[in-house]
Amino acid sequence: MNLKERVGLNLQDARRAKGVSQEELAHRANVNRGYVGKIENAKYSASLTTLEKIARALNIDPSELLKPRS
Incomplete structure (x- = not known):
């Protein structure tokens, strides 16, 4: 998985978690x-x-969007 895919999935997860x-x-x-x-x-x-x-709009640290996926 490349970084662009990781950011996309982390963003989607964070957005959905916040509803x-x-x-x-x-x-x-x-x-x-x-x-x-x-x-x-x-x-x-x-x-x-x-x-x-x-x-900032999701009230998360930007590093959350770059974190490795498990």
């Missing part, structure tokens, strides 16, 4: 909903700035 839709997350992080979906599906790589905005 937040892609649309709501996009609104909170001030990014496009389609962009959130493409990050989750490993179609796009997110910048560190975007990952920080998304993590």
Whole structure:
């Protein structure tokens, strides 16, 4: 699994654990909903700035999006 896939899956897991839709997350992080979906599906790589905005919107540490999957 590459880093882009790992970030996407970690983002999806964190978002679902918080009970937040892609649309709501996009609104909170001030990014496009389609962009959130493409990050989750490993179609796009997110910048560190975007990952920080998304993590802040989910109230998690950005490192959670990069952590290894078990």
